[in-house]
Amino acid sequence: MVMKILGIVGSPRKNGNTHILVSKILEGATKAGIAVEMIFLNDLTIRECDGCHVCWTGKPCAKNDDMNAVYEKIITSDVIVFGTPVYWFGPTALMKGFIDRLVYFNCPENRAKVKGKSAVIVVPYEEENPETGEFVAAFFEKCLRHLEMPLVGKLLVPGVTQKGEVLSKSNVMKMAFELGAKIAICE
Numbered sequence: 001m002v003m004k005i006l007g008i009v010g011s012p013r014k015n016g017n018t019h020i021l022v023s024k025i026l027e028g029a030t031k032a033g034i035a036v037e038m039i040f041l042n043d044l045t046i047r048e049c050d051g052c053h054v055c056w057t058g059k060p061c062a063k064n065d066d067m068n069a070v071y072e073k074i075i076t077s078d079v080i081v082f083g084t085p086v087y088w089f090g091p092t093a094l095m096k097g098f099i100d101r102l103v104y105f106n107c108p109e110n111r112a113k114v115k116g117k118s119a120v121i122v123v124p125y126e127e128e129n130p131e132t133g134e135f136v137a138a139f140f141e142k143c144l145r146h147l148e149m150p151l152v153g154k155l156l157v158p159g160v161t162q163k164g165e166v167l168s169k170s171n172v173m174k175m176a177f178e179l180g181a182k183i184a185i186c187e
């Protein structure tokens with residue numbers, strides 16, 4: 001039973017396509033009675049991982065920034081929604097920096113804190129070529145496999161460029177809402 005879903009917005013653009021899609025997924029989950037929380041990576045200070053691996057010795061991350069609170073939010077959530085637009089055929093630098101910091105969970109001491117939590121990815125992008133979205137999805141799939149987090153939902157949205165443009169795609173908005181409702185009940 002899902003108790004809480006954490007939505008992560010990796011676009012710097014508030015009210016942009018990623019924000020709107022993550023919100024819609026959380027709206028669907030809320031309607032299904034699940035607690036939700038959304039964070040904007042661009043509002044937080046999440047410094048780059050420098051590979052010191054202190055976190056692999058059972059100690060807190062040496063950076064001591066906003067990521068410490070995000071680790072706790074992840075630990076207390078059942079489903080994590082990762083939202084990022086495509087920036088140069090990859091995730092945004094914000095999202096990549098955030099994923100790098102998930103190395104905290106990639107050791108025996110901390111793995112159990114995320115193992116088995118479900119993940120959803122949301123990736124809007126300008127091009128119409130589906131390969132662009134699949135390429136970013138493949139990046140997430142590999143990372144999530146390492147963390148032993150099953151990917152339970154994937155919303156890749158081609159053909160959206162302008163801020164908020166996805167609102168004009170009613171079928172996509174419906175899919176996002178239904179995805180939220182589905183992940184809330186199917187855990």
Ligand SMILES: Cc1cc2nc3c(=O)[nH]c(=O)nc-3n(C[C@H](O)[C@H](O)[C@H](O)COP(=O)(O)O)c2cc1C
Nearest residue numbers: 011016017018085086087088089125126127160161
């Ligand atoms: C720096 C930058 C790089 C981008 N690179 C790509 C790209 O490689 N492929 C693509 O399809 N769209 C690319 N885009 C377009 C965005 O993915 C698209 O506008 C998306 O809808 C933005 O989502 P947002 O509103 O959540 O920020 C890029 C946009 C920016 C600002």
